[in-house]
Amino acid sequence: MRREEDWISERRGGETELPGWFWRLIFLPGYIRRLLLLLSLFLSSLLYFSLRWLLSNWSELSVEEILYHLKAPMQGASSGLLRSYLLFALLPSLLLLLLFLLFFRRCRNFFLFYFVRRILFLFPLLFLLLSIRDSWQGIGLRDFLVSQFTHSDFIDRNYVDPRSVELRFPEKKRNLIYIYMESTEMSFSDEAHGGAFPMNCIPELTELAEENEDFSGGDGKLNGAYSMPGSTWTMGAIFAMSSGLPLKISIDKNAMDSQKSFFPGVQTLGDILKEEGYEQSFLLGSVGYFGGRRLYFQSHGDYAVKDYSYWKRQGKFRPDYWVNWGFEDEKLYSYAKEELSRLSRDGRPFNLTLLTVDTHFPDGYVCRLCRREFGKNQYANVFACASRQLADFVNWAKAQPWYENTTIVVTGDHPTMDHDFCKDVPKSYVRRVYTAYINAPIAPARRERREYSSFDDFPTTLASLGVEIEGERLGLGTNLYSDQPTLMEKFGRDYEREELKKRSELMLRLGQIDKAAAFESRAAKDKEEREKERREKERKKKEKRESRRESGASQAGGGGEKEGE
Known part of the structure; x- marks a missing residue:
């Protein structure tokens, strides 16, 4: 049986040579291809379930609002809202991912496994198409895309x-x-x-x-x-x-x-x-x-x-x-x-x-x-x-x-x-x-x-x-x-x-707008907030220690006075 490397070498030597990265992608080890497929499945399903969650909770929703809140600092957001998202958007995506992982582990000897493996790439595409369908009118995706390539001088003329x-x-x-x-x-x-x-x-x-x-x-x-x-x-x-x-x-x-x-x-x-x-x-x-x-x-x-x-x-x-x-x-x-x-x-x-x-x-x-x-x-x-x-x-x-x-x-x-x-x-x-x-x-x-x-x-x-x-x-x-x-x-x-x-x-x-600053890492902001919290906790601990020390010194002083008496 011809080795994949020989076949790639022969293909590269032909008149219609394709980029090397293309062949490396095609012949990635099987476990890496499955990992990429599962990752795309998770992300596409998360997008779909997130959109369904938004549409079921928000009325008069627009793409602008979604983009706004996607970039919003989440500290200070309602815990009830976050729990709802975790339950109705993140959890279904994780369960779906778990289902496919179990399938790969348990069904390796069945014909069904080989069939599903061949069509697995269709699932992310399906979720993506469903997301586009729901958002086209549901959140005005069509109007938003058109507006991004259409200029108006209405504000300029009337401001x-x-x-x-x-x-x-x-x-x-x-x-x-x-x-x-x-x-x-x-x-x-x-x-x-x-x-x-x-x-x-x-x-x-x-x-x-x-x-x-x-x-x-x-x-x-x-x-x-x-x-x-x-x-x-x-x-x-x-x-x-x-x-x-x-x-x-x-x-x-x-x-x-x-x-x-x-x-x-x-x-x-x-x-x-x-x-x-x-x-x-x-x-x-x-x-x-x-x-x-x-x-x-x-x-x-x-x-x-x-x-x-x-x-x-x-x-x-x-x-x-x-x-x-x-x-x-x-x-x-x-x-x-x-x-x-x-x-x-x-x-x-x-x-x-x-x-x-x-x-x-x-x-x-x-x-x-x-x-x-x-x-x-x-x-x-x-x-x-x-x-x-x-x-x-x-x-x-x-x-x-x-x-x-x-x-x-x-x-x-x-x-x-x-x-x-x-x-x-x-x-x-x-x-x-x-x-x-x-x-x-x-x-x-x-x-x-x-x-x-x-x-x-x-x-x-x-x-x-x-x-x-x-x-x-x-x-x-x-x-x-x-x-x-x-x-x-x-x-x-x-x-x-x-x-x-x-x-x-x-x-x-x-x-x-300073666009460079706009893409500053959120991790840096989170780190700064954690550092503030850490300093605040250390300050409170220090105050407690000093309070105990003063209290102990006061009690010791009182005991000394009694002994002197």
Whole structure:
């Protein structure tokens, strides 16, 4: 029988010589080929089961969101979410791999073994094709691929740089309390109030919007902001509402955590208020660096970021305390009251920004304040609880001496990603985030229902502080208190959405992305975090040893005194 090496040598000597690596691949030892096939089987099945898990948990999912969270620092993520992924995505892939491994070991003497070995390479291909099929429409893969090769000048033509606009603040500057409510939509109200549900999950929020301003024109049905592409997850929404721009960058979205600054070419709400002498704080019940939030707020406005780690250092709860994404909103509102009391004593105008977390999918977090108004529908119960807590906080603020000169903005950050909770919402229903402007010193020039997006919150927030805006536009946003049309009203929601999916040269320039830093090893970041934890543990051990030493010395001293007596 001819040796494989002789056959390769003969083939190489022919007129149609193929690269050497090709023949080396063909004639790899059998066990290496099987190992590569099993590895490709595992990875392709993991891709498929991961996609099925995403589609079964997230609604309105997009490729941008997936890329964003794939690159996100996972420290600080919900443990329940991670357990769900391990159970429904990673475990099936491992079981499938184990099944084939057992097959190879146990069935070597059967004809079936040789048949399966010949067609094994088809399984990875099958999983890959199924993944493409599910993602083509399920997460908009087709639109995403098209958008990556299609440029649009929509942002370039319609962006208004705040630096080019005259902003006139009132002589006595108003304070601002800005509350981002996780995954909160106006849709969660009942149909009679413009919601999509038969019951009202957010009655207190509904009343707040009706008594204040949501730009519904007083027609009795709630109104809210539409989340455009680039603003459908928390960091994207925060960026959109405070800069008037979608979070579109040339690297995977959460790699922003690797940058030294966050869109340094953009002037945001925080930058403007800082220039006007505002003292600014950002409070949240999760870890600040998740998603690049700490970087953003410190880069734009020099906010004091007070997150889970900050409050733990203050001794507000046990060092090992952790629920949901950090700590519950009940604590957040309590700490916010303390912070507001401090800020109000400093004599400077202040901006306190909060980010809640109890209503994060899946199903939210049931705290001790939650009731069972909606039986076993946990997410509805959690939203009802969040509605009461927010209303209680606003009522507390109304009783404070500084309230008269303070505007409160309450907005959902993005539509919920919980698939089951919204499964009965008709496809024709346009889901919008909750919006309410409270105690603003201005009334809308147009008493009619407005069509607006998250970008419009940027100039509208400044207007709610009594700021006069030249031209009534900032970023891609329009001041909703003015009579100027929003981009949605001017171009239509569908057209604007499609244009924003495409690449923008202006966004690339404004981002000033350091791509080398973006690919910095995550292992290095993890190592740095582990080193911090190690130093913290050593510090605590040292403090305990010193405490014991002092205690022992004190007892020894006391014993000596007694002997002397």
